[in-house]
Each structure stands twice: as structure tokens, then as C-alpha cells.
Amino acid sequence: MNIAVIFAGGTGQRMKAKTKPKQFLELHGKPILVYTIEHFQRHKAIDGVVLVILESWIEYCQELIETFRLTKVKAVVKGGATGQESIYNGLSEVERLYGKENVTVLIHDGVRPLIDEQTITNALDCVKLHGNAITVTSAIETVSMTDENGKIVNIMERSQCFMARAPQCFRLSELIDSHRKAIEEKKEFIDSASMMRYYGYELYTVEGAIENIKITTPSDFYIFRAIVDAREGSQIFG
Structure with missing residues (x-):
């Protein structure tokens, strides 16, 4: 059983949208969140989707699920x-x-919303082999480490550096048990990969598409729009 847990609980303060959280901003009449869900909706190996949404937007999200026929969405939780x-x-x-x-x-x-079918497939295959899969992309610029004064103390070898993206995939039994340990120990982690590494799991990567960006700022949205329009144009003009 393969279940996507799609997290869309942010308020989008960096997007500076005045009317809606960023996940509900629309491109060509379709919210960003719907673009995202549709990739999992279409993937044959995905059995269901659980959405995590701001409580005040759950009713609106239910309307989107019905309007766009997102039949794999099995639950919406706050x-x-x-x-x-x-x-x-x-x-x-x-x-x-x-x-x-x-x-x-x-x-x-x-x-x-720019996740692709092959990345999902590769992640699921990696979980079968290793028990987890962290989607990454290669670092395309030099990564430097600094001290508290801003002095560079190390320059990382670019070929060994990767940017963590999503999805991050795990066996539910292992991930939820780690979450419960974190709750008991009152520990906070930046993401699931950091949590699992802290609790002793070896993590394995799959390389995803570089355009699988997170829509956080207005410039991210413009990039997203450009990529979607370019893809639609290629279908028409070849």
C-alpha cells in the first residue's frame, strides 16, 4: 500500500498573497495544490492520498477535491x-x-507541483530496496560553510552535495514510531529525514528533476508558470 501524505498547512507569508494561502493560488484556473495532487492521482502505484490542510480551509479543499475529481484523496485532516x-x-x-x-x-x-511520475516511481523502488527514499537534486552552485562571524571555514566538494527535496518516503511503521519518540522526548526536527537520521536510520537518495521546486515566493510562482506554459506549448507546437 502506497499512500501520499501531502502537507499544505502553511500560510504563505513569503508569497505576500493577500487573499489565499500559497497552495490555493491559481494558474489557469487550477490551484497549485491541485496540480500537485494530480501527479499522485495519475500514478498507478499510488493507492491513496491524505491531505493535511489549514483547518479554516478544509471545506474549500473538499470542494476542490470534488470539482477536480481527485478520487484518490481519502481524507483531509487539519x-x-x-x-x-x-x-x-x-x-x-x-x-x-x-x-x-x-x-x-x-x-x-x-x-x-512539478513533481513527476518517474521520481515517484524511483522513490517507491528505493523504499522496496532500502526502506526509505529521500528525493534530492545535485547542487549546481558551490556550497560554503561559515562560522558565526561570516568567515568561510570550509568549501564543500560540489559533487558530494545534494539539495533535499520531496517526496521523502518511508515505511509508515518506522516513521510514525519515530514521531512518537520525538513527541515523548519533546524534540523538533526540520523534516522527516532529519528525524529518521537522528533515530539511527540509514537514509538513501533518489535524484529528482531539478525543476521540482517549492513555490514559496512570487519568483517561484513565475518560474512555475513559465514551465507549465512551456510544456503546454510543446504539446501544441512540438
């Missing part, structure tokens, strides 16, 4: 006070629906 808590809410709903054994979860950002 987000928590932190990203970690929101993901746990989603994982708990997956456990309620399917149990926690023999379930793979794909943690994905609702504002990463």
Missing part, C-alpha cells in the same frame, strides 16, 4: 502548530485508515 505536528496528524490518519504495517508513505509538499 494541520498542527508545527510542520512536524502536521505531518504526524497525516500519518496518524493513514494508520487509522490502513494500519501501519506494509504501508509506504510519501511525504510531499503541497506547493511542489
Whole structure:
């Protein structure tokens, strides 16, 4: 069983949108979140989708699910006070629906609408082999480490540097147990990969498409629009 847990609980303050959170901003009449969900909707290996949404937008999200016929969405749950808590809410709903054994979860950002079918497939294959899969892209610029005074103390070898993206995929039983340890120990992590590494799991990567960006700022939205328009144009003009 392969279940996507799509996290769309942010308020989008950096987007500076005055009317809607960034995940609901529209391109050609379709919200960013819908573009994202559709990739999982179309993928034959995905059995279901659980959405984690701002509580005040759940009703609107339900309308989108019906309008765009997102039949694989099995539940919409409210987000928590932190990203970690929101993901746990989603994982708990997956456990309620399917149990926690023999379930793979794909943690994905609702504002990463440029995920592609091959990346999802590669991630699922990696989970079968290694138990987890962290989507990354190669670093295309030099990465430097500095001290507290801004002095460069190390320049990383670019060939060994990767940018973590999404989805991050795990066996549900292992991920939700780690979340419960973190709750008990009152520990906060920046993402699921950091949590799993802290609790001793070896992590494995799959390389995804570089355009699989997170729509956070207005410039990100313009890039997203340009890519979508270019793809649609290529279908017409070849």
C-alpha cells in the first residue's frame, strides 16, 4: 500500500498573497495544490492520498477535491502548530485508515507541483530496496560553510552535495514510531529525514528533476508558470 501524505498547512507569508494561502493560488484556473495532487492521482502505484490542510480551509479543499475529481484523496485532516505536528496528524490518519504495517508513505509538499511520475516511481523502488527514499537534486552552485562571524571555514566538494527535496518516503511503521519518540522526548526536527537520521536510520537518495521546486515566493510562482506554459506549448507546437 502506497499512500501520499501531502502537507499544505502553511500560510504563505513569503508569497505576500493577500487573499489565499500559497497552495490555493491559481494558474489557469487550477490551484497549485491541485496540480500537485494530480501527479499522485495519475500514478498507478499510488493507492491513496491524505491531505493535511489549514483547518479554516478544509471545506474549500473538499470542494476542490470534488470539482477536480481527485478520487484518490481519502481524507483531509487539519494541520498542527508545527510542520512536524502536521505531518504526524497525516500519518496518524493513514494508520487509522490502513494500519501501519506494509504501508509506504510519501511525504510531499503541497506547493511542489512539478513533481513527476518517474521520481515517484524511483522513490517507491528505493523504499522496496532500502526502506526509505529521500528525493534530492545535485547542487549546481558551490556550497560554503561559515562560522558565526561570516568567515568561510570550509568549501564543500560540489559533487558530494545534494539539495533535499520531496517526496521523502518511508515505511509508515518506522516513521510514525519515530514521531512518537520525538513527541515523548519533546524534540523538533526540520523534516522527516532529519528525524529518521537522528533515530539511527540509514537514509538513501533518489535524484529528482531539478525543476521540482517549492513555490514559496512570487519568483517561484513565475518560474512555475513559465514551465507549465512551456510544456503546454510543446504539446501544441512540438
